[in-house]
Amino acid sequence: MKKKRLAIVGASGHGKVVADAALKGGWDEILFFDDAWPELTEVGVWQVIGNTRQLQEQAVCFDGAVVAIGNNMIRLDKQYELEQTGIQLVTIIHPSATVSPYSVIGKGSVVFAGAVVNAFATIGIGCIINTGSTIDHDCLLADGVHVSPGAHLGGNVHIGKAAWVGIGSSVKQFIQIGENVVVGAGAAVVNDIESGLTVIGVPARAMMKRL
Numbered sequence: 001m002k003k004k005r006l007a008i009v010g011a012s013g014h015g016k017v018v019a020d021a022a023l024k025g026g027w028d029e030i031l032f033f034d035d036a037w038p039e040l041t042e043v044g045v046w047q048v049i050g051n052t053r054q055l056q057e058q059a060v061c062f063d064g065a066v067v068a069i070g071n072n073m074i075r076l077d078k079q080y081e082l083e084q085t086g087i088q089l090v091t092i093i094h095p096s097a098t099v100s101p102y103s104v105i106g107k108g109s110v111v112f113a114g115a116v117v118n119a120f121a122t123i124g125i126g127c128i129i130n131t132g133s134t135i136d137h138d139c140l141l142a143d144g145v146h147v148s149p150g151a152h153l154g155g156n157v158h159i160g161k162a163a164w165v166g167i168g169s170s171v172k173q174f175i176q177i178g179e180n181v182v183v184g185a186g187a188a189v190v191n192d193i194e195s196g197l198t199v200i201g202v203p204a205r206a207m208m209k210r211l
């Protein structure tokens, strides 16, 4: 049988976890691309063989690609750029994740080990559902959202584009979180959050900028 080859864009720590999940999830061969190539030639046990342009030129050699860049907006922009050139963006789901067949997960999103995506949750494109996080029923996550390790979203939580929910935080059911919001590590979100804010603490409140 033909080997399934995956291209990962972004040779970072996050990229290594995506590679590991992809191999466990049925991909046979992983090759990395990064705009720091040719200075950067390896990541973990994998080779970096080109930059984004090289990937576009070699697209037919791959069965799929995924963008593994931690920054939410940069990841999304790179994904849009690749989609326009006709590269097949794929979703990577670690086999130990529990994903409801009644949920929808967008192209280029990754769901890591131990994560749970419950019934009727909808996850946009280019999202990161990180290790051990949980997304409960009817949640709606826009494109480019990152739910960090061990973060928990109650049912019907809505999250705007490119928002980042920090490690170990919790979001109460029915909460609305705007675009580009950052929820700090360990926060407990019990009120809606306007776009662009960073919130911290229990209960979560807007972080004051130091003058």
Ligand SMILES: CC(C)(COP(=O)(O)OP(=O)(O)OC[C@H]1O[C@@H](n2cnc3c(N)ncnc32)[C@H](O)[C@@H]1OP(=O)(O)O)[C@@H](O)C(=O)NCCC(=O)NCCS
Residues within 6 Å of the ligand: 130, 148, 149, 165, 166, 167, 182, 183, 184, 185, 186, 187, 198, 199, 200, 201
């Ligand atoms: C909220 C956050 C974005 C703020 O980052 P920052 O602007 O660089 O803030 P600083 O580290 O300079 O900290 C500023 C102050 O806020 C406090 N603070 C920072 N993050 C906090 C948090 N999550 N909860 C409570 N207080 C926090 C710091 O202790 C510091 O307090 P001080 O002024 O009294 O010393 C960041 O700390 C955070 O929590 N990021 C999420 C990390 C994460 O989830 N990583 C997972 C990767 S997969």
